[in-house]
Amino acid sequence: MLDSEVARARKPTYEVNPLILNRWSPRSFSGEELTDKELFTLFEAARWAPSSYNNQPWRFIYAKRNSKDWDALFNLLVDFNKQWCANASALVVIISKKTFDYNGKPSVTQQFDTGAAWENLAIQATSQGLSTHGMQGFDYEKARKDLGVPDEYDVVAMAVIGKKGAKEKLSAELQQREVPSDRKPLSEIVMEGKFGNKAGIP
Numbered sequence: 001m002l003d004s005e006v007a008r009a010r011k012p013t014y015e016v017n018p019l020i021l022n023r024w025s026p027r028s029f030s031g032e033e034l035t036d037k038e039l040f041t042l043f044e045a046a047r048w049a050p051s052s053y054n055n056q057p058w059r060f061i062y063a064k065r066n067s068k069d070w071d072a073l074f075n076l077l078v079d080f081n082k083q084w085c086a087n088a089s090a091l092v093v094i095i096s097k098k099t100f101d102y103n104g105k106p107s108v109t110q111q112f113d114t115g116a117a118w119e120n121l122a123i124q125a126t127s128q129g130l131s132t133h134g135m136q137g138f139d140y141e142k143a144r145k146d147l148g149v150p151d152e153y154d155v156v157a158m159a160v161i162g163k164k165g166a167k168e169k170l171s172a173e174l175q176q177r178e179v180p181s182d183r184k185p186l187s188e189i190v191m192e193g194k195f196g197n198k199a200g201i202p
């Protein structure tokens with residue numbers, strides 16, 4: 001079933017699985033701790049994503065709130081993200097192996113594959129009553145250096161995981177943005193046969 005705030009804000013052209021629409025990226029988190037079981041179930045979901053040659057390029061470096069590693073990940077964030085991430089339950093740095101295990105050659109689709117794993121994680125989180133929020137607002141080079149990421153991996157993104165908190169805890173500006181977002185119409189993103197062609201959307 002669609003969450004009520006999602007039902008108000010998101011009007012799909014076609015009916016899709018409610019989990020897909022119920023996943024959105026809030027900025028208000030409750031600060032509650034996640035159990036290891038909750039957290040590792042998310043990585044388990046990520047693990048089952050498809051990838052070219054089943055190379056599974058995704059890797060996840062996490063820090064739980066109040067753990068010894070939290071500050072190292074939190075300090076990578078730009079100030080804008082720091083202001084709302086302070087109440088997250090876990091931070092994750094998502095990295096991706098650039099080459100295939102089987103021949104050492106570059107994989108063209110590795111970031112695509114890792115993106116699929118991230119979406120699995122996010123959808124699984126939604127199904128567990130958790131929220132996630134992807135981030136590119138952090139220092140990529142500092143992440144590589146501080147977390148010891150080898151050259152053969154790309155630093156792709158960060159993400160926040162937690163339980164959604166009261167919107168009122170956010171600044172007035174962020175409260176205004178705390179709503180499930182809309183999407184471009186199908187007619188803008190799907191083309192039949194050739195770039196620029198209209199799709200035969202019924």
Ligand SMILES: Cc1cc2nc3c(=O)[nH]c(=O)nc-3n(C[C@H](O)[C@H](O)[C@H](O)COP(=O)(O)O)c2cc1C
Nearest residue numbers: 023024025026081133134135136137138157180181
């Ligand atoms: C890779 C990636 C990077 C993002 N970076 C940031 C960020 O640094 N800060 C932020 O507040 N939101 C960030 N977002 C959240 C997007 O703005 C959000 O996913 C988008 O507006 C769609 O909204 P929804 O996730 O609620 O459906 C990021 C999302 C993704 C997937």
